[in-house]
Structures are given as C-alpha cells and as structure tokens.
Amino acid sequence: MSRNYAAEIGARGKEITAALNTSNTQAALKAALRDPPYGCTDEKLKADNIATVSGVLRSFKKEADVDKVIDGLTVEEIDVLMKYIYASLAREDSDKILLYWHATTLKKAGGLGCVIRVLADKLNTVV
Amino acid sequence: GINAEYGTITCFTLARLSEEKQHFTYTLTPTHSEALLMAAAKPGNEKKPYLDVIRSTLEAAMCLQNFASQEVERHNKPEVEWQNHKELLLNPVTIVRNSGEKTLIEGSINSIRVSVCIKKADELDTILAKRFLRFLSQRAENFIVLRRKPVKGYDISFLVTNTHTETMYKHKLVDFIIQFMTDIDSEISDMKLAVSGRARTVVTTYLGAFK
Numbered sequence: 001m002s003r004n005y006a007a008e009i010g011a012r013g014k015e016i017t018a019a020l021n022t023s024n025t026q027a028a029l030k031a032a033l034r035d036p037p038y039g040c041t042d043e044k045l046k047a048d049n050i051a052t053v054s055g056v057l058r059s060f061k062k063e064a065d066v067d068k069v070i071d072g073l074t075v076e077e078i079d080v081l082m083k084y085i086y087a088s089l090a091r092e093d094s095d096k097i098l099l100y101w102h103a104t105t106l107k108k109a110g111g112l113g114c115v116i117r118v119l120a121d122k123l124n125t126v127v
Numbered sequence: 128g129i130n131a132e133y134g135t136i137t138c139f140t141l142a143r144l145s146e147e148k149q150h151f152t153y154t155l156t157p158t159h160s161e162a163l164l165m166a167a168a169k170p171g172n173e174k175k176p177y178l179d180v181i182r183s184t185l186e187a188a189m190c191l192q193n194f195a196s197q198e199v200e201r202h203n204k205p206e207v208e209w210q211n212h213k214e215l216l217l218n219p220v221t222i223v224r225n226s227g228e229k230t231l232i233e234g235s236i237n238s239i240r241v242s243v244c245i246k247k248a249d250e251l252d253t254i255l256a257k258r259f260l261r262f263l264s265q266r267a268e269n270f271i272v273l274r275r276k277p278v279k280g281y282d283i284s285f286l287v288t289n290t291h292t293e294t295m296y297k298h299k300l301v302d303f304i305i306q307f308m309t310d311i312d313s314e315i316s317d318m319k320l321a322v323s324g325r326a327r328t329v330v331t332t333y334l335g336a337f338k
Binding site: 100122 | 179
C-alpha cells in the first residue's frame with residue numbers, strides 16, 4: 001500500500017493556505033503536522049512540503065501566539081513539529097521566531113528526547 | 128584551549144606586541160578575565176536564542192560511545208569523518224540564523240562534527256576572520272577538539288570524539304563550543320577596530336610630513 005504523497009501534500013497545502021487566509025494559525029499548524037510524508041523519495045515534493053510548513057511556522061509573528069498554540073499539541077505532534085522545525089531552520093529564510101519555536105517545543109516536550117529522535121530517526125524523516 | 132584534567136576553558140585575545148614603522152607583531156595571551164569582561168560588556172542577548180538551539184542540539188548529539196572500525200581490525204576511526212556506514216551516522220542538522228551565520232552539526236556513534244559559519248559584514252571582516260580562524264585551526268592540537276581544516280562551506284570546525292567525552296565533561300565541551308562562538312564575534316570586531324585605528328595613526332603621521 002503506497003501512499004500518494006503528491007496528493008497528500010497538495011491537499012494539505014490547500015488546507016493550510018485556506019487556514020492562513022482566515023488567520024486561523026492554529027488550524028494551519030494542525031493541518032501542517034498531520035500525516036508527515038515519511039518515506040517519500042521525491043526531493044521536490046519534500047522540499048515543497050517543508051516550504052509550506054516553514055511558512056506556517058513563520059506566520060506566527062508574536063511569541064505569545066506560539067505559546068498559546070503549542071499547549072494543544074499531542075506528544076506525536078510535538079515529535080513531528082520538532083522535525084519540521086529543524087528542517088525549517090536549515091533553510092536560508094530561517095527566522096528568529098523559529099528559534100523561539102524550538103525553545104518552546106523543547107520545554108513542552110520536557111526534555112531532549114524529541115531532539116534525539118530528530119537526529120537518530122532515519123526511517124521517519126521529513127527532509 | 129582546554130585543560131583536560133579539569134575541563135576548564137581559557138580564552139585568548141590578540142595583543143599587539145610592538146610597533147615599528149610598518150611592522151607589527153602579535154602574540155596570543157590568555158586573559159580569561161579580560162575576555163569575560165568583554166563578553167559581559169557586549170549586549171550578547173541577540174545571539175542567545177540561536178546559541179540555545181545549538182546548545183540543546185549539541186547536548187542531544189554528544190552521546191558518544193566507543194566503536195571500533197568495522198572495516199579495519201584494531202582501528203578506531205571517528206565515523207563522522209569516515210562517512211562510510213550510514214547506520215552509524217545521525218541525521219545532519221543545520222541551524223541557520225541568517226545568510227552569514229549558520230551551524231552544521233553532524234553526529235555519529237563515536238564522534239560529532241560541528242561546523243560554524245561566522246558573520247562577516249564586509250571585506251575586512253572576511254580577511255580578519257579567515258586569518259584568525261586559520262591561526263587557531265593550525266594550532267588544533269592545543270585546542271584538542273578543533274579540526275585542522277574547516278568543512279567545505281564553513282569557517283571553522285570542531286571534532287569531538289568518544290575519547291574526549293570520556294576524559295572531559297560533556298557539559299563543559301558544549302560550553303566551550305558555545306563560548307567560542309560567542310567570543311569570536313567580539314574578537315573580530317576588536318581586531319577590526321584595532322586595524323582601522325592603526326591605519327588612521329599611520330596615515331596621519333605619514334601625511335603629517337607633508338604639512
């Protein structure tokens with residue numbers, strides 16, 4: 001059963017742009033963290049996906065918004081979020097709000113486990 | 128450099144030794160207190176989030192254990208340098224602060240490589256950074272965890288192996304790298320001021336002869 005990554009990423013991208021247009025950043029984030037494209041081999045698709053999610057993360061202009069939205073995330077979503085944060089930090093358009101995202105996610109996760117999973121999990125990568 | 132026994136850190140500053148016409152000689156003198164004063168005087172808070180991210184990533188990646196080479200018997204190689212076996216390597220992570228500053232952290236089972244790109248505002252900064260960091264890299268034995276050549280695309284690299292984490296405190300090693308990155312900027316800006324100050328003196332004394 002192979003996943004149709006292009007369809008998933010396309011649908012998710014549309015959902016995210018719709019949510020961002022109505023300034024519903026929380027819904028945009030939830031959509032961005034759903035069904036990460038683990039195992040996708042198409043580099044361009046993965047890059048597009050990261051670009052979209054990075055846009056969502058950078059759309060949070062105020063640190064208070066980040067704090068509000070991070071409380072509603074589950075443990076699995078925190079893991080996926082950390083992977084996307086590192087992927088977004090690697091891009092040239094990295095923003096200082098991403099550094100704040102990293103610090104807040106780390107605090108919410110309660111330790112370095114999510115960071116270690118980003119480094120060590122070679123099967124489930126978003127990049 | 129690092130005092131291996133106690134894992135302490137000493138910082139170096141460049142001090143001008145003598146000035147004769149156009150000849151200038153330099154020496155490195157350890158002035159820990161001076162460096163601390165410099166670091167305290169500068170408003171370093173803008174870099175703090177960037178360095179915090181690097182610190183937590185380093186703490187996570189610096190979990191190293193001894194691992195003998197799988198290819199050559201009785202050999203022990205830092206696997207991050209070898210890059211042959213994918214199962215021994217961690218995902219490399221880049222943390223970009225802006226177009227001029229980024230850090231690449233590549234981990235593996237027995238070693239971790241940290242490469243840093245320093246912010247360079249203008250040409251003089253580029254020259255000073257290159258010279259200063261090359262000066263330090265060539266004395267890599269004294270710094271123990273420094274790499275002799277920076278990774279391609281970066282200004283300076285550190286290589287920490289399991290022997291280093293066994294003989295030195297891991298939190299101190301992380302502190303050293305973070306301290307290095309904090310001090311590098313102030314060192315280079317001080318050098319830039321010194322160069323422009325000296326240039327000004329030279330020019331005024333030279334042109335004073337034509338008054």
